[in-house]
Amino acid sequence: MVTKEQQHRYALILAGGRGTRFWPRSRKAHAKQVLDLTGAGPLIRLTLDRLLPLVPAQNVLVLTSGELRDAVRRLLPEVPAGRILAEPAGRNTAPAIGLAAKILLDRDPEAVMGVFPADHHIGRAAAFRRVASAAWREAARGRMVLLGVEPRRPDTGYGYIEFPKDALRPGSLKPAPVARFREKPDLATARRYLRSGNYLWNAGIFFWPAALYLERLRECLPGTHGRIASLPRFGSRRFSQALAEVFPQCDNISVDYAVLERTDGVLGFAAGDIGWSDLGSFEAVYELLEKDAAGNAARGELLALEARGNYVDAPGKLTALLGVEDLIVVDTADALLVAKRSEAQRVGEIVKALEARGLRGLL
């Protein structure tokens, strides 16, 4: 039986990123979200699979890039092709969610949307669905809700969300009021956050009524709101043309920064152990993979002689490692990466260097 609350659930999958930190596996037309980085399947396909028990496929909307749209449509055949849209330009999450809210409202004024990055890993899907359902129910009561993850290490690459002392009950399915958003901290600060127990990592997963989001967008980013509100009804003949004209003029800004940090009364759920990783780099993927006794993780056949802690992604060939440690080795038909695992965050710099050299074929 489908409850009234469930009827109005919609999922927005945000699939616009490039994931240059996964070069050379990721390319403009094969970005991170369509890659099978963990061996379980393409990340965006896993994202949809996690959601389908909660949301019918017709209630899913995907925003991606022009380069990726066809690949995403092939990977998500259940989702109506017209609901897998290319953003005319990348404008970060605040305008993208605004656009989605407008599209959903054209169909259902009571739409309650969940927002999900297409390229994260969630190892325990059932646990994720329990807390996502609770968050959706809370959002249906007219609240802005987010799902945060308990920090496991003093990571300086994430945004943190502060809660009142002792307010968090991880995995309890009870929300707590957000006290404050904290941008990426330095290491000492991140350590303090970790010790205090009052902080969650911002996982970029949100729930709210579409109408409420547009209202907040009008207050926080009136220009962007006006441009999105000016669009004709979704599905009308003029929609695509108008979108191509209007969207690139929207502010290029994240929902966290533009809207959430300026909104009182946001609620947060502590996800508990859902096995979340943002898969931010090859290092994060390495951490998830099964390893041999020497800590080597490999896709493709591996022969390791006195080699430890290496991540190898070279399908279709044998890779022999001799005396090397803590490397990332990624082989493709036209490009090969050999990097220190500790430098995994910097792989995107290679893409910038290739762009500077005009090597477009490798991007």
Add this chain to the structure above:
Amino acid sequence: MVTKEQQHRYALILAGGRGTRFWPRSRKAHAKQVLDLTGAGPLIRLTLDRLLPLVPAQNVLVLTSGELRDAVRRLLPEVPAGRILAEPAGRNTAPAIGLAAKILLDRDPEAVMGVFPADHHIGRAAAFRRVASAAWREAARGRMVLLGVEPRRPDTGYGYIEFPKDALRPGSLKPAPVARFREKPDLATARRYLRSGNYLWNAGIFFWPAALYLERLRECLPGTHGRIASLPRFGSRRFSQALAEVFPQCDNISVDYAVLERTDGVLGFAAGDIGWSDLGSFEAVYELLEKDAAGNAARGELLALEARGNYVDAPGKLTALLGVEDLIVVDTADALLVAKRSEAQRVGEIVKALEARGLRGLL
């Protein structure tokens, strides 16, 4: 004008090895001697080019393996195909040189043969030819002659040749009597050799009358000599069949150990600066190649970010290195090697491991 001495010159190119330390670039059917490791051309082709000003192509004999014979014939079209022979089995240098001596004597009883490894690098060909000519002339007087290389470092991987104190005059084109052969020394001994100035590296380059070699073989390895002497005349119908029966029964032993160490009156030439390297490993090749400011040597396009001292052989693709040092990276269609440069001598162990796993397609 060709002198009488030059008329009887013959060159034997020994091309039977596998060069497993160059895997995955080297394979059974593409062994080290047919590879272009330095960018100047296939090593065996360069070996012939060095010799052609001294010896006509019809006077060249090549011994190789069955797997390599066709490749060698394609690389050395000037050498009559019938003079590029496959050994029925690898039996090291003493029997191979004996077989060659027998073949040459069938044609020319006054043959004076030079013996040359197919897979060494000699950067200064003209200087090499000056000393090789002198050695050939000396051999034509009925002597066993070798060409040694002045040690540049206390290498423990080479054989050393001792000479009487102050007898060596490097590059002087005057020979000195060999005092003694010394097998691969330990490091302290190698250092002593280097300091004394009385030692040369054994480069595996020899000159002698073919008849004299067979005489010495009869005394040192009578069984092997008897088998080779039993072969029918080279070029006769029954030769190949008889060779296939007889050769595998020969002793498996080097000319140094079986013959030279037991022969008095061997003469040695100190080669002087001929730019010799045995190219014993990727490390030796790396030392020869041009490098960028950070010491990276690459075949194929390279993008190096904070990467130093790496050897990359990945033609046809771009290799990006990030934060890595002193690595060997060799990419082929079906196999990829990533090794520490300091472990270059051990690459052959990978080939042994592949054999143990039954991965014949990669050998």
